[in-house]
Amino acid sequence: MNKYIFILLVSVISFCGVGHAQLPVDSLVKISKQQRALAFLDSVGKLAPSRHWPNVDADLFLVNLRTFALTPLRFYEGKGTNFCAYSAITYIPLNYDPEGFSRFMVTLYREGKAKMGKVWFRPGKPIRTEAGLIRYKGALDISPAGQMWFLCLADRFKGYLNVFNRNFNKGDENTLWASTNFAKFNRMLRRLFLFEVHAKGSDLIRPPVKDLYSYLSEKITQGPIFLYLNNRLLYKKKHVVTRFG
Numbered sequence: 001m002n003k004y005i006f007i008l009l010v011s012v013i014s015f016c017g018v019g020h021a022q023l024p025v026d027s028l029v030k031i032s033k034q035q036r037a038l039a040f041l042d043s044v045g046k047l048a049p050s051r052h053w054p055n056v057d058a059d060l061f062l063v064n065l066r067t068f069a070l071t072p073l074r075f076y077e078g079k080g081t082n083f084c085a086y087s088a089i090t091y092i093p094l095n096y097d098p099e100g101f102s103r104f105m106v107t108l109y110r111e112g113k114a115k116m117g118k119v120w121f122r123p124g125k126p127i128r129t130e131a132g133l134i135r136y137k138g139a140l141d142i143s144p145a146g147q148m149w150f151l152c153l154a155d156r157f158k159g160y161l162n163v164f165n166r167n168f169n170k171g172d173e174n175t176l177w178a179s180t181n182f183a184k185f186n187r188m189l190r191r192l193f194l195f196e197v198h199a200k201g202s203d204l205i206r207p208p209v210k211d212l213y214s215y216l217s218e219k220i221t222q223g224p225i226f227l228y229l230n231n232r233l234l235y236k237k238k239h240v241v242t243r244f245g
Contacts, residue, residue: 030095033096034098038070046059047106050109053128054129055144057132064143068145069098072091072098078140078141078150080137081150082178083150086180093116117192123152131147131151137173150178186199
């Protein structure tokens with residue numbers, strides 16, 4: 001696993017909107033990691049229904065984990081949700097340690113709790129009941145494993161954007177409950193993964209980088225880069241025509 005992660009805030013964040021630049025990984029190493037993840041999932045066999053996650057289909061759950069291990073960049077936050085920061089951060093375990101992520105998720109499914117890095121996840125009943133029920137979000141509808149992971153991250157990590165909505169209620173994947181600010185994103189990276197994280201910028205002030213292209217070109221050779229962007233530009237749903245008079 002690479003040693004460094006660089007995070008750069010290039011515009012004022014509006015709840016979510018995160019992109020990452022991929023550091024090339026040796027193809028043979030990547031295939032080996034994927035094979036170990038698939039071998040572990042094969043060893044699991046058929047999962048019994050979980051009393052902790054009553055609405056998660058066991059067979060589909062395993063299918064999801066196999067898909068994540070083979071195609072990490074297809075991990076999808078769902079249409080219209082505030083899960084995009086969690087989707088971006090998931091690139092790290094899926095790309096660099098798919099077997100570890102698979103083991104974590106299977107433990108979480110079986111026991112209702114699991115540890116990743118320095119963090120214990122012990123989701124309460126509202127979270128465990130909701131996973132598998134989120135609908136009308138595109139591919140996320142048929143990804144109970146993705147729903148479990150996103151809900152657990154949003155439930156476990158809190159920032160100032162979550163102050164007025166700290167407890168989950170139905171539909172909160174679309175609200176401030178699921179939102180992520182810059183400092184919260186940094187904290188998730190530092191606590192979940194064995195990386196040295198370097199962040200530049202803040203929620204309200206643009207980073208003091210004169211030549212952004214040269215800066216990113218240098219840093220991308222040293223580790224993964226996450227860019228916080230203004231999501232109004234990325235996720236504009238319709239064109240608005242300005243009318244005068």
